[in-house]
Amino acid sequence: MNGIDTLQNKPQKRAIKTRLKLMEAALAVFGEYGVDAATIDDITQRAGLGKGTFYRHFSDKREITTCLVEDAMTRLMGMLGKFSIKPKSVDDVLEHLLNVHYDFFLNNSDEFVLLFQGRLLLKLERKISQDMEGPFSGYLEKIESLLEPFVTVKVDIVRIRRLACAVAGFVFGFFSFAMIGMEGDDIETSLKPLRQSFVKSLSAFVAG
Amino acid sequence: MNGIDTLQNKPQKRAIKTRLKLMEAALAVFGEYGVDAATIDDITQRAGLGKGTFYRHFSDKREITTCLVEDAMTRLMGMLGKFSIKPKSVDDVLEHLLNVHYDFFLNNSDEFVLLFQGRLLLKLERKISQDMEGPFSGYLEKIESLLEPFVTVKVDIVRIRRLACAVAGFVFGFFSFAMIGMEGDDIETSLKPLRQSFVKSLSAFVAG
DNA sequence: AAAATAAGTGACTAAAAAGTCATTATTTAG
């Protein structure tokens, strides 16, 4: 092979593939049993790999959890940044926010469990906080940045922060209860009418 | 003592007191470490009791968790049923619902963690579902029953169910994000202005 | 093609938590 490191030699490719397998398996297992209840053996068995392989790639469950949270948050935030049409008002942004969350969690229910639990773990384990507070704070900041251009009267950061909490909280919370209170298809059609009302009220809140 | 079983002889009283001590300790420990991370030793040590005592009263952690969830839900539902003034509109009921949740979780943060996790465990463990689905479904039904009298046009149960999910979800979700996005006092003052907006939007949803 | 390097493995040890039970302490009945 050529002298320059291509970062694409076979062992490296293989290692990257293995790492991805582990993360995929972990996400699935976390979604099925919950982050705490899932064991390293669960993950490696699901991935079809040896246990030692896990420890070649991650120091412990906490580390892979952090990676998954960061990954999920990055993808969610990426979607939040892509508007199909350029927003012209707070209403547009709010509508977009709810749509994206809706799509993301409906198509990624394992991620929902992961972030739902990750969010709680944050409150509980001070050690994790250092690593995990980042993604969740960044997420709130992302929402804030999208709303900021339309809050012209006064750059009231506290108000925007509250709004971000409300949007994120509403979506997370609604889904969590919708899952027990409703049947599958019903969830899909339930958020839409609520969304309109919610957008209006939040919009009024920003203005007022 | 009299011949009739008074249910108040000393051993019984003692056992009841011990059981309460265990439940109190478990709630505190669950609130601190999370339900999954907490061990039986954590609970009995916190309660100042021997380990064997735990197993005299509960078969395992799942059982005491179910008891705590039922207990918390019963108290929350009790509060939901007590209006300071008789509600005259959907707005009144919604305002009341948000106030009660707000007070309950602000003054019982351990219960917040418990129900937040309990809610998730429900989705994960099919065994728990049988015992735990009850309290959470009952909770949604309670909210529905409070709203029902004011939804006159059409007894649209689906619509009310959605509303109950929205209320419960919004409150749970908002608190969970408020905890990382804000400082202590700020949370207390944040829900109030949002509440008004939220009540309006939900009210419109019910009517519409 | 042999040596060197890197990735993967799973039987193993170590640690932690669950769950048991013979024993002790407390209360009641005779």
Next chain:
DNA sequence: CTAAATAATGACTTTTTAGTCACTTATTTT
């Protein structure tokens, strides 16, 4: 006061899970 009954105990065994490492397999280098 003594025996029977009930509650509590914590050292113990069992089970589960984490984490390690000498070894195998795959790839690259010389």
